[in-house]
Amino acid sequence: MNLCIRGGRVIDPASGFDQICDLHIRNERIVAIGGAPPDANHTGVIDAKGLIVAPGLIDMQARLREPGEDHTGSMESELAAAVKGGVTTVCVPPDTYPPIDTPAMVHMIKQRVDAVGLARVLPIGALTVNLEGERLTDMGSLHQAGCTALGNSDRAIVNTLVMRRALQYASTFNLVVLLNAQDPWLVGNGCVHEGEISTRLGLPVIPEAAETVGVARDLALIETTGIRAHFNCLSSARAIAMIVDARARGLPVTASVTPHHLHLCEQDVGVFDTQCKVMPPLRSEDDRTALRNAVASGAIAAICSDHQAHGKDAKLAPFSEAASGIAGIESLLGLTMKLVREDNLPLTTALAALTSNPARILDLDRGRIEVGQIADLCVFDPDEVYTLSLNGMTSRGANTPFYDTELYGKVHTTLVAGKIVYNG
Amino acid sequence: MNVEESSVQFEAPGRLRHFLTTEGLGRETIVEILDIAESFISVGERRIKKVPLLHGKTVVNLFFEPSTRTRTTFEIAAKRLSADVINLSSARMSTSKGESVLDTVKTLEAMHTDMFVVRDKASGTAHLIARHMPPGVSIINAGDGRHAHPTQAMLDVFTIRQYKNDFEPLSIAITGDILHSRVARSQIHALRQLGVKDIRIIGPATLLPTRIEKLGVRTYYDMDEGVADADVLIMLRVQTERMDGQLLPGPEEYFRYYGLSEKRLKLARPDAIVMHPGPMNRGLEIASGVADGPRSVILSQVTNGIAVRMAIMAKLAGDAHRESHS
Numbered sequence: 001m002n003l004c005i006r007g008g009r010v011i012d013p014a015s016g017f018d019q020i021c022d023l024h025i026r027n028e029r030i031v032a033i034g035g036a037p038p039d040a041n042h043t044g045v046i047d048a049k050g051l052i053v054a055p056g057l058i059d060m061q062a063r064l065r066e067p068g069e070d071h072t073g074s075m076e077s078e079l080a081a082a083v084k085g086g087v088t089t090v091c092v093p094p095d096t097y098p099p100i101d102t103p104a105m106v107h108m109i110k111q112r113v114d115a116v117g118l119a120r121v122l123p124i125g126a127l128t129v130n131l132e133g134e135r136l137t138d139m140g141s142l143h144q145a146g147c148t149a150l151g152n153s154d155r156a157i158v159n160t161l162v163m164r165r166a167l168q169y170a171s172t173f174n175l176v177v178l179l180n181a182q183d184p185w186l187v188g189n190g191c192v193h194e195g196e197i198s199t200r201l202g203l204p205v206i207p208e209a210a211e212t213v214g215v216a217r218d219l220a221l222i223e224t225t226g227i228r229a230h231f232n233c234l235s236s237a238r239a240i241a242m243i244v245d246a247r248a249r250g251l252p253v254t255a256s257v258t259p260h261h262l263h264l265c266e267q268d269v270g271v272f273d274t275q276c277k278v279m280p281p282l283r284s285e286d287d288r289t290a291l292r293n294a295v296a297s298g299a300i301a302a303i304c305s306d307h308q309a310h311g312k313d314a315k316l317a318p319f320s321e322a323a324s325g326i327a328g329i330e331s332l333l334g335l336t337m338k339l340v341r342e343d344n345l346p347l348t349t350a351l352a353a354l355t356s357n358p359a360r361i362l363d364l365d366r367g368r369i370e371v372g373q374i375a376d377l378c379v380f381d382p383d384e385v386y387t388l389s390l391n392g393m394t395s396r397g398a399n400t401p402f403y404d405t406e407l408y409g410k411v412h413t414t415l416v417a418g419k420i421v422y423n424g
Numbered sequence: 425m426n427v428e429e430s431s432v433q434f435e436a437p438g439r440l441r442h443f444l445t446t447e448g449l450g451r452e453t454i455v456e457i458l459d460i461a462e463s464f465i466s467v468g469e470r471r472i473k474k475v476p477l478l479h480g481k482t483v484v485n486l487f488f489e490p491s492t493r494t495r496t497t498f499e500i501a502a503k504r505l506s507a508d509v510i511n512l513s514s515a516r517m518s519t520s521k522g523e524s525v526l527d528t529v530k531t532l533e534a535m536h537t538d539m540f541v542v543r544d545k546a547s548g549t550a551h552l553i554a555r556h557m558p559p560g561v562s563i564i565n566a567g568d569g570r571h572a573h574p575t576q577a578m579l580d581v582f583t584i585r586q587y588k589n590d591f592e593p594l595s596i597a598i599t600g601d602i603l604h605s606r607v608a609r610s611q612i613h614a615l616r617q618l619g620v621k622d623i624r625i626i627g628p629a630t631l632l633p634t635r636i637e638k639l640g641v642r643t644y645y646d647m648d649e650g651v652a653d654a655d656v657l658i659m660l661r662v663q664t665e666r667m668d669g670q671l672l673p674g675p676e677e678y679f680r681y682y683g684l685s686e687k688r689l690k691l692a693r694p695d696a697i698v699m700h701p702g703p704m705n706r707g708l709e710i711a712s713g714v715a716d717g718p719r720s721v722i723l724s725q726v727t728n729g730i731a732v733r734m735a736i737m738a739k740l741a742g743d744a745h746r747e748s749h750s
Binding site: 194195196198199200201202203205271272313316317318319320321 | 432544556570571572606609
């Protein structure tokens with residue numbers, strides 16, 4: 001397959017390359033940027049006039065609901081949603097049923113992904129057996145089987161000694177760990193930010209300290225083990241400040257946020273709107289502003305969807321009992337581009353947070369547009385406004401607070417290894 | 425935010441469809457309900473204690489959380505309005521186990537119920553149900569989690585009005601477990617809308633919710649300071665399960681710092697009234713001598729509960745009636 005993506009604005013966020021030019025793909029790789037190679041026999045042309053050609057998105061945390069929760073989503077449905085959103089690589093946390101804590105599980109997921117095609121999937125291996133926070137997994141074997149990163153999803157490793165040993169052992173194999181740091185005692189049975197909204201609605205709280213205590217503990221352990229760590233889905237200004245401070249001291253740590261924490265705050269819960277029930281909870285308006293600034297400054301390196309598909313009924317319950325999470329993989333780019341349009345987030349910074357930065361954090365040879373690179377690409381219209389609707393979602397999830405929100409950056413074409421996997 | 429709360433319970437300005445919270449009700453609606461309640465007080469004193477306002481209507485008391493006095497007063501209120509009343513009390517399974525709240529209510533709604541009185545342990549249940557009811561079916565919130573208990577707050581302000589002429593100059597002190605109290609939240613909203621400027625919230629830091637000041641109240645850790653020259657003292661029930669040493673060290677220390685003793689009562693105005701939504705823990709939040717003393721209006725609250733709940737049901741039925749003929 002010899003493809004030419006013609007006349008698009010080609011952006012490689014890592015190098016800052018930003019030019020209107022052609023992109024030539026042969027088989028699975030980028031072979032030329034600009035002028036066509038001498039033996040170019042294009043078998044296909046994608047007209048990208050007025051469109052942006054960027055590396056495919058790398059989503060650092062998204063659930064595909066397989067195995068174990070097939071009633072809420074499948075690899076087919078959720079990966080189709082991914083490529084529709086321009087995502088070409090999906091990191092799947094180990095909280096499947098059963099969890100990804102053995103090489104066999106990694107192989108099984110890979111087989112399913114191969115059968116489905118569409119996007120790439122990186123299974124994140126569990127740090128502890130059954131995510132129970134008690135015994136370490138066979139991390140070396142998990143790595144061998146294809147886990148480039150490990151984590152314990154959002155199941156806290158309560159025992160600090162186990163956590164320390166897990167980080168130490170993971171560092172043996174030079175693995176990256178993905179952490180969702182929340183102190184389980186302070187989270188308790190809470191379901192909203194401790195603030196005006198919790199007081200008005202009388203809902204059990206998750207104080208900001210749940211996150212800062214969790215991050216502080218993990219940072220102290222990271223410092224003694226020297227492991228490379230990435231904090232997924234942080235929600236508070238103070239936690240971000242702690243990450244910035246740790247980096248200044250030379251610790252190899254990075255962080256990501258979700259688009260919903262960049263767009264919404266506690267007030268959006270309104271009158272028990274369960275679509276806004278997420279973990280960690282939507283925080284204050286000041287937190288939201290701080291998170292936006294941190295993305296713009298690069299202090300937060302990545303934006304991930306934290307995609308979690310749920311059926312309609314999961315949100316039709318009293319707030320404290322409703323399921324947590326947003327089906328967000330389809331709107332990851334659209335909500336990020338909305339910040340570019342409406343909040344002065346620099347375009348290159350935004351794209352870096354979705355592509356080259358996650359690749360760097362995860363040691364992936366992806367997220368770049370360079371000659372010789374694998375052609376995982378996303379071609380989108382930065383000016384095209386679109387909205388999500390309940391029936392227009394590709395994900396099986398019926399859960400997003402962003403129905404009827406104006407999104408920017410509609411994806412036209414998604415390519416994985418030079419192959420068109422989505423054409424809108 | 426008030427606008428949004430209101431949009432769930434109001435069908436049109438001034439026309440109530442559900443009774444879910446006192447937040448955003450508006451002074452006019454509150455006073456209207458109090459006035460209707462006033463007219464129902466005499467019904468309870470007649471030989472035949474019935475008026476036919478809800479004749480032919482079916483009211484279902486749906487209590488997913490145990491209650492004696494609230495459920496009983498609702499039942500009596502509905503019966504005095506000549507409604508047919510069904511009582512259903514059952515513990516509800518949370519989350520995905522068993523039938524969902526909505527399924528339970530929709531099943532009963534399919535039997536042509538006109539009004540549901542709902543109590544549940546989770547905040548927001550009444551709102552959830554109200555959003556999924558067809559036209560003509562009203563929901564009355566009889567307490568949802570820690571969020572709201574609007575009929576209790578209405579009977580409390582009704583009782584205050586019986587003893588005090590004007591709301592605006594009053595100093596009202598609410599003491600106890602504010603964090604878990606749906607009663608306190610509903611009282612604060614109702615009192616604020618009636619023009620009360622001095623609302624004092626008293627309790628230890630573990631039982632005061634964050635940023636409660638945003639609701640228009642002042643907070644006190646020192647009860648002596650908080651009750652000084654107050655006109656109305658509202659004591660809240662402290663659930664015994666809070667005494668497990670996590671939020672409070674124990675009953676003796678609690679009574680010492682936050683119990684209403686005869687001595688503390690003297691700090692309030694000489695004509696201060698003492699209220700409690702019940703059931704009381706004598707010797708924990710209130711001394712027996714105060715509970716049974718001359719300043720206590722606790723039993724009036726219970727009596728008034730029937731008239732006020734009748735008024736709310738009548739208002740909902742009346743507003744629905746207005747709609748069907750407009």
